[in-house]
Amino acid sequence: MDNDIRLGSIFGIEIFISYSWFFIFGLVTITLAFGFFPQQFPKQSVAVNIAVGFFASALFFASLLFHELSHSLVANINDIPIKKITLFIFGGMSQMSGEPQTPVAELKMAAAGPASSFFLAGVYFAIDRAMISAGLPTPLYAAFGWLAEINFFLAVFNLAPGFPLDGGRVLRAAIWYLTNSLQRATKIAARAGQGVAFTLISAGVLLFLFGQITGVWLILLGWFLNQAAIASYRQMMVEQSLSTTDVAGIMSSDVETVSPDLTLEELVNHYFLKYRYGRFPVVDNGSLLGVITLHDIKEVPREDWSSVTAGEIVEPILEDMFVAPSDPAVKALVKMAGADIGHLLVVDENKHLAGIVTRTDIIGLIKIRSELQL
Numbered sequence: 001m002d003n004d005i006r007l008g009s010i011f012g013i014e015i016f017i018s019y020s021w022f023f024i025f026g027l028v029t030i031t032l033a034f035g036f037f038p039q040q041f042p043k044q045s046v047a048v049n050i051a052v053g054f055f056a057s058a059l060f061f062a063s064l065l066f067h068e069l070s071h072s073l074v075a076n077i078n079d080i081p082i083k084k085i086t087l088f089i090f091g092g093m094s095q096m097s098g099e100p101q102t103p104v105a106e107l108k109m110a111a112a113g114p115a116s117s118f119f120l121a122g123v124y125f126a127i128d129r130a131m132i133s134a135g136l137p138t139p140l141y142a143a144f145g146w147l148a149e150i151n152f153f154l155a156v157f158n159l160a161p162g163f164p165l166d167g168g169r170v171l172r173a174a175i176w177y178l179t180n181s182l183q184r185a186t187k188i189a190a191r192a193g194q195g196v197a198f199t200l201i202s203a204g205v206l207l208f209l210f211g212q213i214t215g216v217w218l219i220l221l222g223w224f225l226n227q228a229a230i231a232s233y234r235q236m237m238v239e240q241s242l243s244t245t246d247v248a249g250i251m252s253s254d255v256e257t258v259s260p261d262l263t264l265e266e267l268v269n270h271y272f273l274k275y276r277y278g279r280f281p282v283v284d285n286g287s288l289l290g291v292i293t294l295h296d297i298k299e300v301p302r303e304d305w306s307s308v309t310a311g312e313i314v315e316p317i318l319e320d321m322f323v324a325p326s327d328p329a330v331k332a333l334v335k336m337a338g339a340d341i342g343h344l345l346v347v348d349e350n351k352h353l354a355g356i357v358t359r360t361d362i363i364g365l366i367k368i369r370s371e372l373q374l
């Protein structure tokens with residue numbers, strides 16, 4: 001996600017564009033300028049076709065942005081916070097922080113996208129008709145005709161009832177409303193998403209076998225949708241498991257600690273070389289003083305290792321290096337990701353070291369829970 005380019009922000013929503021979009025932009029421009037327009041206007045110059053193709057691509061881009069903004073604005077009105085929109089190869093994505101709170105909010109948010117694309121299709125169609133009746137000779141109106149078609153297609157395609165497409169979100173909202181279970185609704189809607197993906201792939205293969213190169217696009221689109229359906233379902237499972245489990249339930253409580261009286265010489269020989277960990281918590285009578293790392297030891301000249309003690313150089317541990325046993329596991333994962341470390345110390349309210357939690361513990365939990373569908 002670091003490779004996305006920030007375009008700016010509208011209504012407090014950051015707009016990003018993926019590099020893959022330049023590929024689509026180029027492809028659309030070329031297809032229009034060298035395929036679609038010359039067929040309709042054989043006498044038009046290449047330069048005009050390229051210019052109009054470019055213009056149509058830009059409006060196509062604006063249409064996708066309009067579609068995503070509609071989702072995001074309706075979401076924000078319904079208390080589903082959206083801070084970011086990313087436009088990428090197959091359209092756009094509004095990034096929610098968390099799941100919607102109610103099925104009705106999700107339904108409104110999901111329906112806003114296709115509704116906006118139908119609206120745009122109507123507007124472009126009206127412009128197209130108006131230009132034709134005004135007798136304009138340029139391929140400009142063909143560009144609007146194409147934009148009307150593509151927006152209509154976008155609206156219809158997005159209404160396919162497979163999660164995470166908009167139609168799949170509508171389906172999820174409906175099942176959620178009926179069953180009162182977001183988890184079950186997501187599972188069924190994601191299965192439906194895989195069904196839609198499989199249909200697209202099959203249709204793509206058939207088209208390709210009959211010599212239609214557009215089949216390749218359907219195969220790609222289907223493949224992409226299948227991945228997205230699996231990923232969205234997993235992501236929801238992960239969020240659910242991690243928010244209902246606390247750190248105490250997955251941490252290991254036997255942690256190798258060191259006493260502050262040990263010299264660095266002893267630390268190196270009896271701890272770092274023996275256990276081969278990169279750091280040890282320094283604990284005095286049960287209370288945690290801090291963490292000593294290999295790096296801290298390297299800072300001290302070798303000849304002083306036999307006289308300097310761990311207690312003299314230990315650094316107090318920072319807020320983002322530990323969690324409380326009662327914290328949800330998801331908080332531990334977020335902290336690890338934020339500090340880019342693989343583990344956190346678990347410290348209770350009396351500053352006592354309760355244990356250690358690692359990324360592997362959390363991933364193990366996710367695996368088992370999703371395997372058992374808990």
Ligand SMILES: [Zn+2]
Pocket residue numbers: 067068071113114158166
């Ligand atoms: Zn949409």
